[in-house]
Amino acid sequence: MNNHLRELRERMGWSQAALAEQLAVSRQTVNALETGKYDPSLPLAFRIAKLFDEPIESIFIFEE
Amino acid sequence: MTMHRFILIFVAIGIGALLLAALGHFALHWDSTLVGTWTGIGLSYLVLGGAMRLMPRWWREHCDDEYARPAGRRYVRAIWPILISYALILFFSGWMIRRGIESVPLRALLAILPVLPLLALIRVALRYFREIDELQRRIEAEAIGVSALLVSMLYFGGGLLESAKVISLDAGAVMIWVFPLLMLFYGIAKFLAVRRYR
Numbered sequence: 001m002n003n004h005l006r007e008l009r010e011r012m013g014w015s016q017a018a019l020a021e022q023l024a025v026s027r028q029t030v031n032a033l034e035t036g037k038y039d040p041s042l043p044l045a046f047r048i049a050k051l052f053d054e055p056i057e058s059i060f061i062f063e064e
Numbered sequence: 065m066t067m068h069r070f071i072l073i074f075v076a077i078g079i080g081a082l083l084l085a086a087l088g089h090f091a092l093h094w095d096s097t098l099v100g101t102w103t104g105i106g107l108s109y110l111v112l113g114g115a116m117r118l119m120p121r122w123w124r125e126h127c128d129d130e131y132a133r134p135a136g137r138r139y140v141r142a143i144w145p146i147l148i149s150y151a152l153i154l155f156f157s158g159w160m161i162r163r164g165i166e167s168v169p170l171r172a173l174l175a176i177l178p179v180l181p182l183l184a185l186i187r188v189a190l191r192y193f194r195e196i197d198e199l200q201r202r203i204e205a206e207a208i209g210v211s212a213l214l215v216s217m218l219y220f221g222g223g224l225l226e227s228a229k230v231i232s233l234d235a236g237a238v239m240i241w242v243f244p245l246l247m248l249f250y251g252i253a254k255f256l257a258v259r260r261y262r
Contacts, residue, residue, distance in 0.1 A: 025197040025199070026130065026197055026200055028258070028262070032261040037261050038199050038202075038261055040198070044198060
């Protein structure tokens with residue numbers, strides 16, 4: 001699953017570590033999310049959407 | 065706790081154990097088994113410290129990140145007393161058994177005594193597993209699962225070879241190696257899993 005997490009984070013001027021701290025996850029998790037190597041659980045996806053004040057579907061792009 | 069600090073602690077324990085072995089050999093006149101045990105412990109710690117130093121930078125950074133987080137810090141804080149009490153009890157138990165104990169129940173109790181502190185690991189590991197984030201939990205689950213399967217298959221294969229009288233191994237030594245092998249395969253599997261999500 002692709003996502004716009006890196007653009008959103010960079011727009012806010014946050015480092016991966018800063019985003020990780022706000023989401024209460026490790027920096028490795030943020031990196032894996034940004035590179036599309038890991039798809040978040042629903043609760044984490046909601047936390048990300050809430051943090052950036054964006055709907056989930058505008059951050060994560062589902063591809064069949 | 066950083067990897068650098070872990071390496072220093074491992075090297076310090078290794079040198080300490082080797083000095084103890086030298087002291088036992090030259091000043092306290094220990095028997096060769098005891099001197100050999102402490103020499104083995106010392107060399108193992110030095111090899112482990114060296115191996116940690118040789119790990120790639122991304123792995124050391126991953127470990128630093130993992131142990132800097134609250135769950136990792138709590139895990140490290142909880143695990144040291146367990147490992148130290150395990151080492152002391154192991155030493156005490158081996159020393160008592162070597163002195164010769166006639167009573168079988170007492171010898172059995174002394175022999176399994178080192179297992180008791182390790183039981184505390186279950187609680188510490190479970191708490192760590194519940195506190196880490198979802199990707200870390202997936203990595204841990206993959207590593208533990210792969211390791212358990214590999215060790216089971218290894219022992220199953222060994223059992224079949226024993227039944228066919230192809231090999232003949234000492235049962236005590238084989239059983240003692242279950243846990244170290246689990247940890248070894250867990251470490252390798254975790255290394256590969258972390259690299260996959262890097």
